[in-house]
Amino acid sequence: MISDGNDAGNGTVGTDPSLDARHADKMAKKKAARDRIMATKSGEKGLIIVHTGAGKGKSSSAFGMIVRCVAHGFPCAVVQFIKGAWDTGERRLLTGHFGDLCQFHAMGEGFTWETQDRARDIAAAQAGWEKAKQLIADESLRMVVLDEINIALRYDYLAIADVVDFLTTSKPPMTHVVLTGRNAKDELVEIADLVTEMTLVKHPFRSGIKAQPGVEF
Numbered sequence: 535m536i537s538d539g540n541d542a543g544n545g546t547v548g549t550d551p552s553l554d555a556r557h558a559d560k561m562a563k564k565k566a567a568r569d570r571i572m573a574t575k576s577g578e579k580g581l582i583i584v585h586t587g588a589g590k591g592k593s594s595s596a597f598g599m600i601v602r603c604v605a606h607g608f609p610c611a612v613v614q615f616i617k618g619a620w621d622t623g624e625r626r627l628l629t630g631h632f633g634d635l636c637q638f639h640a641m642g643e644g645f646t647w648e649t650q651d652r653a654r655d656i657a658a659a660q661a662g663w664e665k666a667k668q669l670i671a672d673e674s675l676r677m678v679v680l681d682e683i684n685i686a687l688r689y690d691y692l693a694i695a696d697v698v699d700f701l702t703t704s705k706p707p708m709t710h711v712v713l714t715g716r717n718a719k720d721e722l723v724e725i726a727d728l729v730t731e732m733t734l735v736k737h738p739f740r741s742g743i744k745a746q747p748g749v750e751f
Contacts, residue, residue, distance in 0.1 A: 580709040581727040582701055586684060586718035589732030590750075593617075596679045596712045597624045604632045608676035611637040611669045615662045616682035616715075622751040637675075639665050642682065659691035670705055677710040684715025687722070694719045701725060 583599075585592035603610040612628065617640075628636045641662030662683075669678045686692050698721050705711060713722065723729050745751060 587731035659686040
């Protein structure tokens with residue numbers, strides 16, 4: 535039965551021919567405008583992508599893009615700078631099922647408060663960066679994720695000038711590089727094509743809930 539449009543009070547959504555017509559007209563105009571915009575977007579390039587901010591989801595988003603690459607059959611790679619000692623779900627998935635398409639290099643040894651050894655942290659970060667440069671230079675790889683590299687840069691385990699110089703002068707034109715971690719350096723943000731800042735609104739850790747598999751790792 536067609537509603538007379540008076541169902542709002544009982545919790546159902548009614549139909550109104552005049553409202554439906556206005557909606558259709560509005561959406562048609564919006565589609566035409568979007569089509570005009572999309573017609574001007576034809577270029578492609580390898581992007582420098584930064585995920586930063588205090589909120590959760592930086593690495594998760596990067597791994598989502600890696601899964602997209604795998605789904606398209608694109609070779610890709612991951613270098614983990616800090617969480618390399620963790621047994622994470624993404625590491626299990628990629629190495630266990632998609633090792634032919636995605637290289638996974640766990641170079642970190644844990645968070646700085648766990649290692650408590652700055653020289654060791656610096657050595658691990660620099661080894662990770664050398665591996666990252668090797669992978670980025672390989673034009674057969676569509677995407678390289680540098681997970682938590684921003685933490686290494688924040689503590690000056692790596693020189694930001696070296697990272698910026700390599701990305702701007704040596705990255706192949708069609709290779710995407712994703713750099714994650716809070717407190718991204720201004721110099722990195724400046725050269726990036728896409729920067730997303732994750733904002734923290736609520737987090738269960740503050741309520742006494744520990745990190746859980748499937749959510750945090």
